[in-house]
Amino acid sequence: xxxxxxxxxxxxxxxxxxxxxxxxxxxxxxxxxxxxxxxxxxxxxxxxxxxxxxxxxxxxxxxxxxxxxxxxxxxxxxxxxxxxxxxxxxxxxxxxxxxxxxxxxxxxxxxxxxxxxxxxxxxxxxxxxxxxxxxxxxxxxxxxxxxxxxxxxxxxxxxxxxxxxxxxxxxxxxxxxxxxxxxxxxxxxxxxxxxxxxxxxxxxxx
Amino acid sequence: xxxxxxxxxxxxxxxxxxxxxxxxxxxxxxxxxxxxxxxxxxxxxxxxxxxxxxxxxxxxxxxxxxxxxxxxxxxxxxxxxxxxxxxxxxxxxxxxxxxxxxxxxxxxxxxxxxxxxxxxxxxxxxxxxxxxxxxxxxxxxxxxxxxxxxxxxxxxxxxxxxxxxxxxxxxxxxxxxxxxxxxxxxxxxxxxxxxxxxxxxxxxxxxxxxxxxxxxxxxxxxxxxxxxxxxxxxxxxxxxxxxxxxxxxxxxxxxxxxxxxxxxxxxxxxxxxxxxxxxx
Amino acid sequence: xxxxxxxxxxxxxxxxxxxxxxxxxxxxxxxxxxxxxxxxxxxxxxxxxxxxxxxxxxxxxxxxxxxxxxxxxxxxxxxxxxxxxxxxxxxxxxxxxxxxxxxxxxxxxxxxxxxxxxxxxxxxxxxxxxxxxxxxxxxxxxxxxxxxxxxxxxxxxxxxxxxxxxxxxxxxxxxxxxxxxxxxxxxxxxxxxxxxxxxxxxxxxxxxxxxxxxxxxxxxxxxxxxxxxxxxxxxxxxxxxxxxxxxxxxxxxxxxxxxxxxxxxxxxxxx
Numbered sequence: 005x006x007x008x009x010x011x012x013x014x015x016x017x018x019x020x021x022x023x024x025x026x027x028x029x030x031x032x033x034x035x036x037x038x039x040x041x042x043x044x045x046x047x048x049x050x051x052x053x054x055x056x057x058x059x060x061x062x063x064x065x066x067x068x069x070x071x072x073x074x075x076x077x078x079x080x081x082x083x084x085x086x087x088x089x090x091x092x093x094x095x096x097x098x099x100x101x102x103x104x105x106x107x108x109x110x111x112x113x114x115x116x117x118x119x120x121x122x123x124x125x126x127x128x129x130x131x132x133x134x135x136x137x138x139x140x141x142x143x144x145x146x147x148x149x150x151x152x153x154x155x156x157x158x159x160x161x162x163x164x165x166x167x168x169x170x171x172x173x174x175x176x177x178x179x180x181x182x183x184x185x186x187x188x189x190x191x192x193x194x195x196x197x198x199x200x201x202x203x204x205x206x207x208x209x210x
Numbered sequence: 211x212x213x214x215x216x217x218x219x220x221x222x223x224x225x226x227x228x229x230x231x232x233x234x235x236x237x238x239x240x241x242x243x244x245x246x247x248x249x250x251x252x253x254x255x256x257x258x259x260x261x262x263x264x265x266x267x268x269x270x271x272x273x274x275x276x277x278x279x280x281x282x283x284x285x286x287x288x289x290x291x292x293x294x295x296x297x298x299x300x301x302x303x304x305x306x307x308x309x310x311x312x313x314x315x316x317x318x319x320x321x322x323x324x325x326x327x328x329x330x331x332x333x334x335x336x337x338x339x340x341x342x343x344x345x346x347x348x349x350x351x352x353x354x355x356x357x358x359x360x361x362x363x364x365x366x367x368x369x370x371x372x373x374x375x376x377x378x379x380x381x382x383x384x385x386x387x388x389x390x391x392x393x394x395x396x397x398x399x400x401x402x403x404x405x406x407x408x409x410x411x412x413x414x415x416x417x418x419x420x421x422x423x424x425x426x427x428x429x430x431x432x433x434x435x436x437x438x439x440x441x442x443x444x445x446x447x448x449x450x451x452x453x454x455x456x457x458x459x460x461x462x463x464x465x466x467x468x469x470x471x472x473x474x475x476x477x478x479x480x481x482x483x484x485x486x487x488x489x490x
Numbered sequence: 491x492x493x494x495x496x497x498x499x500x501x502x503x504x505x506x507x508x509x510x511x512x513x514x515x516x517x518x519x520x521x522x523x524x525x526x527x528x529x530x531x532x533x534x535x536x537x538x539x540x541x542x543x544x545x546x547x548x549x550x551x552x553x554x555x556x557x558x559x560x561x562x563x564x565x566x567x568x569x570x571x572x573x574x575x576x577x578x579x580x581x582x583x584x585x586x587x588x589x590x591x592x593x594x595x596x597x598x599x600x601x602x603x604x605x606x607x608x609x610x611x612x613x614x615x616x617x618x619x620x621x622x623x624x625x626x627x628x629x630x631x632x633x634x635x636x637x638x639x640x641x642x643x644x645x646x647x648x649x650x651x652x653x654x655x656x657x658x659x660x661x662x663x664x665x666x667x668x669x670x671x672x673x674x675x676x677x678x679x680x681x682x683x684x685x686x687x688x689x690x691x692x693x694x695x696x697x698x699x700x701x702x703x704x705x706x707x708x709x710x711x712x713x714x715x716x717x718x719x720x721x722x723x724x725x726x727x728x729x730x731x732x733x734x735x736x737x738x739x740x741x742x743x744x745x746x747x748x749x750x751x752x753x754x755x756x757x758x759x760x761x
Contacts (some may be wrong), residue, residue, distance in 0.1 A: 075590055075597065075688060079590070081728075083728020086729075087709070141692070145590065168731075169731070171731035171732055171733050171734075172731060174729075175724050175726070176714070177721070178601065179605055180720050181722075186738070187726065187734070191734070194734065
C-alpha cells in the first residue's frame with residue numbers, strides 16, 4: 005500500500021494574479037489550476053445574506069463553457085469555503101472564488117480545492133481552519149494515494165479535511181466500494197492530508 | 211441544435227421508434243370516416259359528452275395553492291404562489307399582474323418535448339393569462355404579481371382547458387381574491403362533427419381539413435366562462451369554421467362549461483369546511 | 491402563536507424541539523418519512539413512476555428513441571437523465587434555465603446511474619455500430635420538500651421496471667429499420683441503488699431524510715447511495731465537518747432503507 009504522497013509533485017506559486025485579493029497556481033502530477041479570491045466585495049441583491057457573507061464560486065474549464073459537471077465542482081468548493089471562512093465577520097458582502105482549470109490529468113477536484121485554500125491564505129481572509137483535499141484510488145484490493153499505473157481502478161475517493169480536527173468537510177466518490185473500503189480510504193486520506201497541510205506551511209513560510 | 215450547457219445532452223440525432231412501425235394503423239381520415247359512419251367516438255362517449263373529471267386541491271405542499279386535474283388520461287398540475295413584487299419594473303402600477311407559465315413535461319406527449327419553452331407553450335401561457343386575468347381581482351394587490359404555473363404530465367387532448375379550470379381552482383385554493391369560478395372546455399370541429407373535450411387523436415383529426423371533400427370546415431375552439439356572471443372570459447379559435455357552426459359550438463361549450471361548475475364548487479366547499487374545522 | 495415564533499426564530503424553534511429529541515413534524519432523528527410509489531401512470535412515456543417521500547414528489551418519465559452509437563463505444567446505448575426543478579415545485583425557483591441546484595442534482599443522479607451500473611449500456615445496443623436505444627430519463631419535481639435525490643432514485647427504479655422496449659429489426663443490406671410494437675421486452679435492471687439524505691444541524695445533530703425547512707436551517711446536507719451491500723456514492727458537498735466515524739454510522743443507518751424500498755417496489759409492481 006502506498007501511503008506516501010510523493011512530495012515533489014506539488015508545485016505552487018502565490019500571488020501570480022495582480023487583480024484578485026489573493027491568488028495561487030497549484031499543480032500536482034500535471035494537473036494545474038489557478039484560483040483567485042475576491043472579497044469581501046459588493047453582493048448582488050439576490051444573494052444578499054443579512055447575517056453573513058455569501059460565497060460565490062465560478063469554475064472555468066480548460067475550454068468552452070462550464071457544464072453541469074463543473075457546477076458540481078463549484079458546489080463542492082463553495083460549500084467547503086462556506087464551512088471554512090468566518091463569514092459572519094462580513095455580513096451583507098460576498099466572497100468570490102474564481103477557478104481556472106489549466107491542465108487536467110486526474111485528481112482535478114482535490115487540486116482545485118487545495119488551490120482555493122492557498123488562495124484564501126494568500127488573500128489573508130479570516131478562516132476557522134484550513135482545508136486540504138486528498139484523492140485516493142482503489143482497485144478493489146488495494147488503496148493508493150497515487151493513481152495506479154496500469155491496474156484497473158474500481159473506485160476513486162476525494163475527501164476534504166479541516167486542519168484542526170481532521171474531520172471530513174466534503175466527500176465525493178466514483179465507482180463501487182464496500183463500507184470497509186470506505187473506512188480505509190478515509191483513514192488513508194486523513195493521514196495523507198498531513199502532507200498537504202505541511203506543504204501549505206512550506207509554501208507560506210518561504 | 212445548440213448544446214445546452216445546463217443539462218445533459220443526448221446524442222445528436224435521435225428518432226422516435228414509432229417512425230419505423232408498420233403502417234397498419236388507420237390514417238386520421240380513415241378514423242374520422244369510421245367515427246362518422248358508426249356515429250360513435252373511440253371511447254364510446256356521446257359527441258357532446260365531457261370526459262369524467264377528477265380534481266384535487268393541495269397537491270403541492272410548497273405552493274400557496276395548487277390543483278391537480280385529470281380528464282381520463284390528460285393530467286395537469288397547477289400551482290399558485292404568494293404575490294411578489296413585479297420584477298424589473300421601475301414604475302408603480304395600480305393593478306396587480308398575473309404571470310402564467312404553461313409547460314409540457316418532456317414525456318407528456320407522443321413525441322418527446324424539449325425542455326425549453328416552445329411556441330405552442332408560449333401561446334398557451336398567453337391564453338391562460340388572458341382567461342384568468344378577468345376572474346382575479348387585480349386591483350386588490352397593486353404592483354404585485356401572482357405566479358401561476360401549469361405543467362402537463364400527460365397530454366391526451368384538451369390540456370389547455372384543463373389547465374385553465376385547474377388554475378381557477380388553484381387560485382381559489384390559494385385565497386387569491388376572485389370575482390367568479392372559471393371553467394373551460396375545448397371543442398374540436400371537423401365538417402359537421404363536434405367533438406366536445408376531444409382526445410389527442412380527435413384533436414389531430416380536427417387540425418387539418420380532411421381531403422377529397424369540398425366542405426373544409428375544421429378547427430379547435432376553447433372557451434372559458436365565468437359562471438355566476440355568465441360571461442365569457444376567453445375565447446380561442448383555430449381553423450376555418452363558418453359563423454353558424456361557431457355559434458352552435460359556443461352554445462354547446464357554454465352548456466358543458468356549466469356542467470363542470472358543480473364539480474369545482476364541490477371541491478371549494480370541501481376546502482372551506484376543512485379550514486373552518488381546523489380553526490374551531 | 492407557535493407559527494409566529496417559528497417564523498421569527500426558526501433556528502431557536504428547531505433547537506428547542508431537537509433538544510427534546512424530536513423534530514417539529516413529530517419524527518425522531520432517525521425516522522424516514524413514508525414513501526409512496528405509483529408506476530406506469532403516464533401512458534405517453536415508455537416507462538414512468540411517481541414517487542412521494544413525505545411531501546416531496548418526483549415524476550420520472552422515460553422516453554426511448556433510436557440513434558446511432560458513438561464511434562468510440564460502438565456497442566453501447568445511451569441513458570440521458572435530466573432533473574427539472576420547475577418554479578411549480580417551490581417558491582425558491584424562478585422560470586428560466588435550470589438553477590445551479592437543478593444542475594448539481596442532475597449531475598449527481600447521472601453519477602448514481604453510472605456508478606451503480608443499474609443499466610448496462612450494452613443492453614441498449616441493437617446492432618453494433620449501427621443502431622442503439624437512447625433512454626431519455628426525465629425527472630420533474632412537483633413538490634420540493636427536501637431529499638429530492640431520494641425520491642428521484644425511487645422513481646427512477648419504478649420507471650425502469652416498467653419500461654418496455656419494442657422489438658427492432660435492422661437490415662444491414664438495406665439499412666432499413668423496422669419496429670414491432672406487438673413484441674415488447676422489459677430492460678434488465680442490474681442493481682438497485684437506494685439513496686438516503688442526511689442533514690447536520692448545528693454541527694452536532696444528524697437528521698435523517700430532512701424536509702426542505704430542515705435542509706435550509708441545517709449547516710450541511712449529504713447523500714449516501716447504497717447498492718445492495720456496497721456503496722456507490724457518498725456525496726457530501728461541504729458543510730459542517732463530520733468525524734469519519736459519524737459518516738460510517740450514517741452508512742449503517744442508510745442500510746436500513748434498502749429492504750424497505752425493495753419491498754415497496756415489489757408490492758407496487760404486483761398490484
